[in-house]
Amino acid sequence: MAELLTDDEVADALTRLPHWKREGDTLERTAELGSFPQAIQVVNRVAEIAESVDHHPDMDIRWRTVVFRLSTHSAGGLTGKDVSLAAEIDGVVDAL
Numbered sequence: 001m002a003e004l005l006t007d008d009e010v011a012d013a014l015t016r017l018p019h020w021k022r023e024g025d026t027l028e029r030t031a032e033l034g035s036f037p038q039a040i041q042v043v044n045r046v047a048e049i050a051e052s053v054d055h056h057p058d059m060d061i062r063w064r065t066v067v068f069r070l071s072t073h074s075a076g077g078l079t080g081k082d083v084s085l086a087a088e089i090d091g092v093v094d095a096l
């Protein structure tokens with residue numbers, strides 16, 4: 001099972017993830033895309049990645065704004081899996 005990160009490890013990871021903030025046991029990013037279809041495209045790409053790594057974000061779609069929330073439920077908090085998926089999500093959002 002993935003190990004919980006310490007508060008310092010989370011803070012350090014966030015220095016490399018400027019779009020993300022910590023909300024308790026969750027990493028959160030809000031992304032505003034150019035249109036609703038683009039938001040859906042991003043969600044679909046993230047869904048493919050999530051399936052491939054068996055780690056699934058909460059994704060809240062409101063028109064062209066998507067809020068991503070990451071946490072490792074099985075560990076009860078934040079792990080390297082969340083940091084890694086956050087970086088992957090940044091790659092998807094930045095590719096548009």
Ligand SMILES: C[C@H](O)[C@H](O)[C@H]1CNC2=NC(N)=NC(=O)C2=N1
Pocket residue numbers: 054055056057070071072073074075
């Ligand atoms: C059995 C399977 O590996 C688990 O249920 C996975 C699936 N996706 C998951 N996603 C997230 N975010 N946290 C988990 O603990 C988790 N567990």
